[in-house]
Amino acid sequence: MPKQKLIALLERRFPERRVFLRSDKETRYLRLSPLTQVAGLAGTTVLVGWMIVASSIILMDSIGSGNLRDQASRDLALFENRVNDLAAERDMRAAEASAAQARFNTALTQISTMQSELLSSEERVRELGKGITVVQSTLRRTMKERDAARAEAKTLQAKLDGSDDEMLKINPQEAGETVDILAAALSSTAIERDDMLTIAHNAELTAKRLQDDLRLMEEKNDRIFSQLEDAVTVSVKPLDKMFSAAGLSTNNLLKTVRSGLSGQGGPLTPIRFSTKGGIADPDSLRANEIIEKMDRLNLYRIAAQKAPFALPLKNSFRYTSGFGPRWGRMHQGTDFAAAYGTPIYSTADGVVTFAGWSNGYGRLVKIQHEFGIETRYAHQSKLMVKVGQRVSRGQQIGAMGNSGRSTGTHLHYEVRVNGKAVNPMTYIKAANDVF
Known part of the structure; x- marks a missing residue:
């Protein structure tokens, strides 16, 4: 129904x-x-x-896609500007570091010269002290002889005047000759005394002048030491911060560098000296502390060449993909895009352990560095190194390409520590305040 x-x-x-x-x-x-x-x-x-x-x-x-593309374009432009600013700042820091190193060398030369002058001055002061002692001893001896001669002259004069009965027994001619000899001796002694007084006075003035010069030199040394201490401290602190930010132990790092250079000596060997020529004085201890800090700075400079703190590209580039999960998989490096054939450079000193074709990576270069660090440079169009070759930081190792599993021309850059992939930007950003 x-x-x-x-x-x-x-x-x-x-x-x-x-x-x-x-x-x-x-x-x-x-x-x-x-x-x-x-x-x-x-x-x-x-x-x-x-x-x-x-x-x-x-x-x-x-x-929505249009907004995302616009936002991505703006972010990319901001990143490129930031990278260019960082590159300019890095160059400025490098120039400042070079200038600071030149100032260190100049100051060290000045310290060496002034230490030599200080030692010479102290030696002259010691010699003048000995001379003053001898002059004073001679002066005292001369004054005693003068007083004895005067006493003898008075005795003879009394005898000549007839106040002494013994004079009656002395031949007047012999007495006159004796008086003449004594008068000549007194005159010679007086002249010698005056000369000694003059020499003593001049020696005292010279000693005082040398003491003033020594005090001025010590003040000058103190100012130079202070400037060196400040300069070394200002130079070492950013390096400490850089290595710590990269997760590297500074103690282990310096120990590794020292062990690799233990047979070289030179500026890496602590210098021990004393301005007193004996027990170490405060100036020597202070100078040794500065030298030890400069030695630490030199070791840091060597370590910085052996760790990947540099960018693998010197030409302009675009940051296209970072370290971390991507499309459900782990992206173990950082991607930089630039023109096909753009030069690629080693980011630290090391030895090439692989240079050839690798599935996914395409044309790949692996470089083993100190401290258990390895860097990888993938998707290259041309390789310029071979296995076993030792390369330096900033040396060209290949050219950018699109080989292997790649969707466009770019460099895939990896940093591995003891076989584990880490974010390369950790090292690059850590060096921004130093280089």
């Missing part, structure tokens, strides 16, 4: 229709029942609704 009512309702709303199709020979018609009309209307409604929804989705996706 309900079905018949539904059919009756449909017939009232959608009465049966016929569509006539006439040709030259005959006429035909199509019979459209109420159910057929309802089905057609429902199908048409669904189709129109689907088209509206699909058009809305496509429109929204197009708008």
Whole structure:
């Protein structure tokens, strides 16, 4: 009964229709029942609704994609500007480091010269001290002889005057000759005394002048020591921060560098000297502390050449993909995009352990560095090194390409520590404040 009512309702709303199709020979018609009309209307409604929804989705996706592309372009432009600024700052830091090293060398030369002058001055002071002692001894001896001569002269004079009975027994001629000899001796002694006094006075003035010069030299040395201490401290602290930011133990790092250079001596050997020529004095200890800090700075400089703190590219580039998960897989390096054939450089001193074709990587170069660090340079178009070759930081090892599993020209750069991949930007960013 309900079905018949539904059919009756449909017939009232959608009465049966016929569509006539006439040709030259005959006429035909199509019979459209109420159910057929309802089905057609429902199908048409669904189709129109689907088209509206699909058009809305496509429109929204197009708008969203445009915004994402614009945002990505802006982010890329900001990153390139930041990289260019960092490169300029790195060059400026490198120039400052070179200038600081030149100042260190000049100051060290000045210290050596002043230490030599200081030793000579102290030697002269000691010699003058000995001379003054001898002069004073001679002066005292001369004054005693003078006093004895005067006493003897008075005795003789008394005898000549007849106050002494013994003078009556002395030949007047012999007494006169004796008086003349004593007078000449007194005159000679007086002259010698005056000369000794003059020499003693001059020696005292010279000693005082040398002491003043020594004090001025010590003050000058103190200023130079202070400047050197400040300069070394300012230079060492950023390096400490750089290695710590890269996760490297500075103690182990310096120990490794020293063990590799233990047979070389030279500036890496602590210098021990004393301005007193005997027990170490405060100036010597202070100078040794500066030399030890400069030795640490020199070791840091060597270590920085052996760890990958540099960029693998010197030309302009685009940062295209970072370290971390990507498309459900772990991306174990950093990608840099530039023109095909752009030179690629080693980021640290090391030895080439692989140079050839590797599935996925394409043309690949592996370099083993100190401290258990390895760097990889993939998708190259041309290789310029071979296995076993020793390379230096900044040496070209190949050219950028699109070999292996790659969607475009770029460099895939990896840093591995003891076989485990780490973020290369950790080392690059750590060096921004130093180089």
